[in-house]
Amino acid sequence: MLIELWGAKNLDDSALAENAIRKAIRAAGATLLHIHVHKFCPGHGVSAIALLAESHITLHTWPEKSYAAADVFVCGNSDPASALPVLVEAFQPERSDARRFRRGVPISQRVEADDQSP
Template structure:
């Protein structure tokens, strides 16, 4: 049996703090769309769920290359972000920078994970 061809991806996990609009669905949607665009990813669908005025938002940008997600807690000035892209064409760092810029936040913690079969260094 022939092994499958190598596949690799990068999963970037970040904690964002500060910023504004973590309870603003329009702003979070704009941040996710901008993140996908600057990462050179193919946006398939974007879904948001706002938990109510002053409360958090969960948003997922479904990409042909995987996903970008955000879960916010505006009462704590905090958002958890996942950016997972496969292959070498997409730029997860550009996606993170776009999220930070649009939301006016800063990265408190960041972790990069190389993923896939036949993983190549990220």
């Protein structure tokens, strides 16, 4: 799942970013193996990656654009859509968008598979 947040707040706060990712992992029902959060120079955002038993979650923020992007890539019984409300609560965007992509399905079959997703 690809998540985009526009008009977001607190995008330069590495502790908030780490806490949001940890909560998103729990909400998705995933298993954290390792997390790394990097804060760039003040005002230049945060990048974070959480390695999961089910794959990974990444987060990148651009405070100067009030924009954040997250990738929630999971398998098994994990629910990537459950991460969205957690990130929205943490960063309070004016607008958010999430798109789900099915991996391991040939491109020619993705439209049909995506049409059948809940």
